[in-house]
Amino acid sequence: MRPSWEYLFAVIASPVDYFFADGYQAIDVWCAPDHIRAAPGGTGAAKCAGNYAGSLAANAEALARGCHEVLWLDAREHRWVEELGAMNFFCVTRDRTGGPVLATPRLSGTILAGNTRGSLIELASALGIPTVQRPISLEELTAGDGRVTEAFTCGTAASVVPIGAVTTDSGRSVIADGRPGEVTTRLRDELAAIQYGDRADRFGWMHTVSVP
Numbered sequence: 001m002r003p004s005w006e007y008l009f010a011v012i013a014s015p016v017d018y019f020f021a022d023g024y025q026a027i028d029v030w031c032a033p034d035h036i037r038a039a040p041g042g043t044g045a046a047k048c049a050g051n052y053a054g055s056l057a058a059n060a061e062a063l064a065r066g067c068h069e070v071l072w073l074d075a076r077e078h079r080w081v082e083e084l085g086a087m088n089f090f091c092v093t094r095d096r097t098g099g100p101v102l103a104t105p106r107l108s109g110t111i112l113a114g115n116t117r118g119s120l121i122e123l124a125s126a127l128g129i130p131t132v133q134r135p136i137s138l139e140e141l142t143a144g145d146g147r148v149t150e151a152f153t154c155g156t157a158a159s160v161v162p163i164g165a166v167t168t169d170s171g172r173s174v175i176a177d178g179r180p181g182e183v184t185t186r187l188r189d190e191l192a193a194i195q196y197g198d199r200a201d202r203f204g205w206m207h208t209v210s211v212p
């Protein structure tokens with residue numbers, strides 16, 4: 001085995017509709033007890049085709065359980081939330097005054113630094129919503145103690161997708177009321193408005209790729 005001497009790097013660009021055919025609704029996710037997506041020292045942080053092969057068995061399990069996607073935990077302790085499907089993960093908690101705070105796992109080498117993740121952190125900050133990058137445990141997410149008020153996942157193809165419930169071996173935990181949250185929906189709408197040119201792009205994200 002050795003790397004190739006030469007590569008063809010091909011980029012296919014295409015308009016997409018919403019990734020989930022049902023439109024904008026909260027998805028159910030499956031947290032597999034014995035699968036991992038990425039391990040320390042591996043290629044999990046890269047947009048590498050090989051990463052997807054190892055995720056397909058867990059994905060089939062998710063579908064068999066009536067879930068849409070897989071919630072991935074860390075490889076070492078199987079305790080800390082890393083990603084969701086091929087997307088990044090966020091949740092919303094409240095500060096002492098009741099204001100929303102976004103939380104997302106810190107980039108650790110096993111998490112892909114998604115473009116959408118970066119955009120949402122910037123966008124939220126511009127809307128006055130701070131983001132904390134910190135460890136988020138499965139336990140925190142499924143505690144049902146009201147501290148996590150929203151959870152969502154994000155990526156280029158899927159945009160922002162609310163997470164309604166997490167199913168594990170021990171059952172199904174609904175997040176808050178199981179419906180798309182206020183902060184989630186606002187971030188999704190603001191991002192879409194910039195992408196569609198309905199809102200001025202203050203961030204320098206938009207580029208003209210062809211002139212009709």
Ligand SMILES: *Cc1c(COP(=O)(O)O)cnc(C)c1O
Binds near residue numbers: 083085087088156
């Ligand atoms: C593509 C991808 C993401 C999201 O990246 P974007 O740049 O926002 O599309 C997150 N995690 C994984 C594993 C991915 O493959």
